[in-house]
Amino acid sequence: MPPAYVKPYVKRQKNDTTDAEAICEAVTRPNMRFVPTKTVAQQSCLMLHRARHLFIRQQTAVINSIRAYLAEFGIVAPVGRRGVEQLLEVVADTTDCRLPEVGRVCLAALGSQLRALKAQILEFDRRIIAWHRSSATSKRLDAIPGVGPALATALVASIADPKAFRSGRDFSAWVGLVPKQNSSGGKDKLGRISKQGDRYLRSLFTAGALAVIRYAKIHGTGHRPWLTGLLARRPTKVVAIALANKLARMAWAMMVRNECYKEPAALTA
Incomplete structure (x- = not known):
């Protein structure tokens, strides 16, 4: 069971006894939702995604540190990959007097760490592609516009049983791509997306x-009237959020029915 659904049954304070009592109470509810058990292969693929995401965050932190430290000495470069390479060339140039020796040693260590992180991310990308090619469901999902190998493999690994969701809307709500409700008295009040659900899948869908x-926008939107009007x-x-919701529903339907992607009638006309 998701811990958030057990929390309302916890009484005063928090200890092992009250937690166990809350779990026993929650498990008896007829409308309680349970988390299906993932296979070993699915859990391994999720580890690939989580580790890769961690390395990407570390890479961003190292790049920001290199830029900040060099900016303190008045050395700046354009935004982007090429700008970071220019900064590392300055660090490697021992004849550049703008950078003291102690600072050069520290920045050289950060540069080595950055290169190691990039190599590790590329290795994980290759492993994700290999996992994608070995999964028939992942290859089918890859045909959806906006869904690549990363999102396709993350979907297959995250969802143990797609039939656990009653509809595509339930699945998109589980991801966190539906508006937050504050309805009362028969009046529907919808706001922003709730930010609940699977943050990683939501970011990939977006x-x-x-x-x-x-x-x-580059090649024209005439063949997508729904997107053009929106x-x-x-x-x-x-x-983008509305389209991500639409893509999530498509992916759920394909996984449940074991079907391949079909172009909507409006697109084939």
């Missing part, structure tokens, strides 16, 4: 939706 929108009425990021 990135995929933004990629579809960016491609549509972009005319709403900001890009709001459209």
Whole structure:
């Protein structure tokens, strides 16, 4: 059971006794939701994604540190990968007098750590691609616009049983791509997305939706009337969340029915 669903049954204070009593009470509820057990392969793939995500965060932290330390000596570079390479070239140049020796040693160590992180991320990318090619469901999901090998493998690894969700909306709500409700008295009040659910999957779905929108803006949106109309009425990021919700429902339907991706009728016309 998700811990958040057990918490309301906890009485005063928190200890092992009250926690066990709350679990026993929650497990008897007829509408309680349970988490299906993942296979060893699914858990291993999730470890790949989590470790890769950790390395990416560490890589960002190291890059920011290199930029900040060099900026203190008045050495700056453009934003992007090329800018970081220019800064590392300055660190490697022993004839550059702007950088003291002690600072050069520290920055050289950070540069070595950055290169090691990049190599590890590339290795994990190769392993994720290999896992993707070995999974028939992952290859089917890869055909959805905006869904690549990273999102496809994360979906297959995260969802032990897609039939545990009653509908595509339930699945998108589990990911955290539906509006937050504050309804009362028969009046529906919808706000922003709740930010609950699986943060990693939500970020991948949003990135995929933004990629579809960016491609549509460059090559034209005439073949996607639904997306065209929404972009005319709403900001890009709001459209991205709506499209991510749509992609999540497509992915759930394909996993439940074991079907391949089919172009909607509006796109084939």
